[in-house]
Amino acid sequence: MFISLIVAYTTARFRTGWASAIITQTSNLPLLVPGIAFGAAYIAYLSTPIGPFPTLYGTFALLVIAATAYLLPFSVQTGCAVIQQVSGELDESARITGAGFVRRLIGITLPLALRGMVAGGLLTFVKIIRDLSLVVLLFTPTMPVMAVLAYRYASEGFMQFAHAITVVILVLSISATLIAQRLQDKAQPWLKGKVRAGNSKLA
Amino acid sequence: MAIRGVSISVPDGAFLVLLGPSGCGKTTLLRMLAGLELPSAGQIVFNNKVVSDGDQKWSIELKKRNSGLVFQSYALWPHMSVRGNIEWPLKVAGLNKAERESRVANVLKLMDIQALSERYPNEISGGQQQRVAIARTIAPRPGILLFDEPLSNLDARLRVEMRSELMRLHRTIGSTTVYVTHDQIEAMTMATHVAVMDNGRVVQFGNPDDLIASPQTAFVATFVGTPPGNIVPFSAGGRVLGKPVKVKQPLPEPCFAMYRAESLELSETESPRSLAMEVVEISRIAGRKMVTVMDGGLRLTAITDKRAKFTVGAFVQVELPAIPTAWFNASGERIAA
Numbered sequence: 001m002f003i004s005l006i007v008a009y010t011t012a013r014f015r016t017g018w019a020s021a022i023i024t025q026t027s028n029l030p031l032l033v034p035g036i037a038f039g040a041a042y043i044a045y046l047s048t049p050i051g052p053f054p055t056l057y058g059t060f061a062l063l064v065i066a067a068t069a070y071l072l073p074f075s076v077q078t079g080c081a082v083i084q085q086v087s088g089e090l091d092e093s094a095r096i097t098g099a100g101f102v103r104r105l106i107g108i109t110l111p112l113a114l115r116g117m118v119a120g121g122l123l124t125f126v127k128i129i130r131d132l133s134l135v136v137l138l139f140t141p142t143m144p145v146m147a148v149l150a151y152r153y154a155s156e157g158f159m160q161f162a163h164a165i166t167v168v169i170l171v172l173s174i175s176a177t178l179i180a181q182r183l184q185d186k187a188q189p190w191l192k193g194k195v196r197a198g199n200s201k202l203a
Numbered sequence: 204m205a206i207r208g209v210s211i212s213v214p215d216g217a218f219l220v221l222l223g224p225s226g227c228g229k230t231t232l233l234r235m236l237a238g239l240e241l242p243s244a245g246q247i248v249f250n251n252k253v254v255s256d257g258d259q260k261w262s263i264e265l266k267k268r269n270s271g272l273v274f275q276s277y278a279l280w281p282h283m284s285v286r287g288n289i290e291w292p293l294k295v296a297g298l299n300k301a302e303r304e305s306r307v308a309n310v311l312k313l314m315d316i317q318a319l320s321e322r323y324p325n326e327i328s329g330g331q332q333q334r335v336a337i338a339r340t341i342a343p344r345p346g347i348l349l350f351d352e353p354l355s356n357l358d359a360r361l362r363v364e365m366r367s368e369l370m371r372l373h374r375t376i377g378s379t380t381v382y383v384t385h386d387q388i389e390a391m392t393m394a395t396h397v398a399v400m401d402n403g404r405v406v407q408f409g410n411p412d413d414l415i416a417s418p419q420t421a422f423v424a425t426f427v428g429t430p431p432g433n434i435v436p437f438s439a440g441g442r443v444l445g446k447p448v449k450v451k452q453p454l455p456e457p458c459f460a461m462y463r464a465e466s467l468e469l470s471e472t473e474s475p476r477s478l479a480m481e482v483v484e485i486s487r488i489a490g491r492k493m494v495t496v497m498d499g500g501l502r503l504t505a506i507t508d509k510r511a512k513f514t515v516g517a518f519v520q521v522e523l524p525a526i527p528t529a530w531f532n533a534s535g536e537r538i539a540a
Contacts, residue, residue, distance in 0.1 A: 089278035092239055097292035097343065098266030107291060111282045 027076040030069055035133030042066040043137060063138055063145070070134050071124045078123060082116030083109070126173045206232055206242070207403045213396050215250070218373055220390040221383045222426070223400035229383045230351055232400070236381055237272045237349050238265050249347055271345035275352045277336040279324040286311075286320040289339045296343050310338040313375070330361045337369075341376060348373075350382040354389065366392060387427045391415070399423050421535035424461045430493060430504040433462045434531070435523065443523075444498055449475040450523060453530050453538050460527035467505035468522035469494060469513070477520040482513050496521055 030038065046062055086109050094104045128134075132147045139145045146169055154162035206228045213219045221229040234240045235255065236247060242257035249269070255262040279288050286307060293303045311317045314334040319327055324335065333353060340348065353369075354362045370393055373380055384390055390397050391411045398408045399422075407419045411427075418424035424432040435443055438457050441450060452458060473479070480496035480503065487493075488506070494513055495504050503521060513519060530538040 089274050089276055090280060093272070093274060093278040093339075094280070094291075095239065096237055096265055096270070096272050097295045098264070098268075099292075099295040103295060108280055112280070 028073045030071075031073045035070065035131065036137060038070050039066060039134050039137035042069075063135065066134060066138060067128050067131075071128060074124050074127065075120055078116060078120030082113045082120065085116070086112040122177060125176060129173060130169055206235070209245075209398075209400075209403075209405050211396075211398050211405060211408050212248075213379065215379055216377050217395050218370075218380045218382065218393055219396045219398065220394035221381065221398050221400055222387060222390040223385065224426075225385055227400045228403040229385075229400050233272070233349055233351055233381060233383045236347070237270055238262055238268045239272075269346040270349060271340035271343065271347075272349040272351065273336050273340050273353050275355060277324075277332045277356075279332055279335055279339070281324050284321050284323055285316065285327070285335050285338075288324070288335060289342050292339060292343050306342050310342045313341070313372070314338045330357055330365070333357065333365060337372070341372070341378075344376075344378075346378060348376075348378045348380045350380065352384055353382075354384070355386070369393065387431070388429060391427065391429075397427075399426060417537075418461070418529065419537050421459050421461070421531040424529065424531070428463075430464045430506070432528070433464065433467065433503045435460045435462060435501065435503070435527075443478060444501060446478060448478070448523060450525060450527070454532060457533050458538065459531040459533075459535065460523075461529040461531065462503075462523060462527050464493070464504045464506045466524050466528065467503060468524075469496075469505055469507055469509065470520050470522055473520050474522060476525065477522045479518050480521050482515050482517055482519055485513055485515060494519075 033041075042062060042065070046065070090108060090112065091104060094108045099107065130147055132151055135145045135148055136151070139148045146165055150162045150165040150169070153159075153165065209232060211219075221232060223229045231240065235242050238255065241260065241262050242255055244257040246253050246257070247255040253263075254268055280291070283291060289307050289310060290303055293306055298306070307320075308317075311320055314337060316331060316334050316338065319331055319335070324332055327335070333356075337353070350369075354365050357365060366389060369382075373393075382389075382393065391414075394411055396408070397411055397414055398405045399414065400406065401422050407414060407423045414423060414427045418427065418432065421434050425434050436457065436459055437443055437448075437450070437452055439455060441448060441452050450460065470477070478498065480498040480501075482494060483497045483502075484495035485492060491506050491508055492513070493504060493506050495502065496519060497503075505521065532538055
């Protein structure tokens with residue numbers, strides 16, 4: 001999500017020019033590759049040690065790297081939407097005070113983008129937690145992934161086990177959504193302003 | 204190119220209004236002054252110091268530019284309270300806490316919004332947001348204040364109120380102010396200097412009285428004044444809308460005559476200098492009647508004291524005076540009398 005925020009900010013701010021076009025197109029590439037091919041590619045790529053990095057096959061790190069790359073288009077798209085909302089005059093009015101890029105990112109852009117970023121992060125989390133095609137090749141018996149586990153139980157005839165895991169996935173997705181919503185309300189008091197404004201008008 | 208050949212300068216403490224229809228380049232010019240955009244050629248100088256140089260593709264850092272801009276949409280940061288909004292630019296400027304607090308208290312009082320200091324922008328009305336935006340801009344004490352159509356989102360009554368408020372503010376803090384608007388009433392009431400812009404150019408630069416007294420182009424004549432001047436097209440041979448009119452033309456080719464609304468007479472009887480036109484609008488202004496008449500594409504406004512009843516949809520004779528206020532040639536430039 002952080003990578004995508006940077007990508008999104010760059011492309012949203014500098015909408016014209018070949019560089020931003022290339023970045024946008026590159027970030028959309030994983031969308032064209034089937035998940036299973038993506039998994040296979042990452043196994044081939046990282047199953048031998050590269051320089052100082054150890055073999056990553058079968059580790060959690062490999063899953064994270066592959067998933068990050070796989071989900072990049074989604075997070076970039078949500079990131080773009082968020083940043084486009086925030087940038088423009090809100091950013092310009094900060095620029096004019098003389099604030100530098102980092103200062104504006106921390107003071108203005110990030111707090112305003114938080115809600116959208118959490119939503120974007122959630123979207124990708126819910127997508128990967130029930131994803132099968134990418135992880136089916138990457139998982140190992142020492143690191144079972146729920147979607148794969150459910151698939152194996154189902155194919156071996158343990159229907160009840162498969163259903164149980166599906167329910168777990170469902171509960172996780174739903175509770176993640178709810179928790180994120182609660183967090184947003186607490187972290188962003190200005191969003192509740194409408195109610196308070198209504199009250200003060202009555203008073 | 205949005206802006207061409209603009210060369211104007213105003214003294215320190217002036218209130219310059221950039222006036223023009225939408226899309227004429229006035230906002231682009233303001234953004235260049237603010238340092239948000241770089242001119243492709245030419246220089247911008249504040250206080251004998253070059254701040255932007257388009258020929259060298261150089262612009263001074265925004266931090267050192269010492270200018271403040273009030274946006275049309277106010278652009279308040281929604282996640283900060285009114286106090287936070289005003290204080291943030293001061294934090295950026297590196298002021299200490301005591302100094303920040305005294306400045307915030309000062310501008311809150313100046314804009315009469317002390318009661319709102321802990322509210323968030325979406326909890327206050329548009330007019331109040333406007334005040335906060337102005338407070339935020341003046342708190343760092345910029346040497347030059349820029350306004351981008353600040354009153355266009357307010358309702359008519361509030362707009363009149365804020366107009367006098369802004370003039371009071373200008374008198375109090377005395378910063379050089381550049382104000383962009385398409386509303387000529389704002390320009391005429393507030394400005395010390397007005398630059399009328401059309402199509403990326405400044406077509407006339409002067410004080411409000413000059414603009415009304417002697418418009419240099421037909422465009423300026425139709426754009427300023429309440430109501431604005433009437434422009435009547437004369438074809439070669441002294442015809443208006445095909446009818447011969449007894450008015451002496453300065454040029455044999457087609458040209459435009461300007462008549463002030465108060466110089467047009469409305470009557471029932473036809474004369475050698477009258478045009479039969481349809482009444483399309485009547486409004487009452489301070490005991491007088493402002494009557495708008497139309498014929499084809501020509502639209503004229505007359506102000507009359509007459510008791511005579513005019514009805515919308517009826518035809519009336521519009522009597523043109525023998526000598527118009529000004530003549531303009533076919534391309535709209537003034538012809539010397």
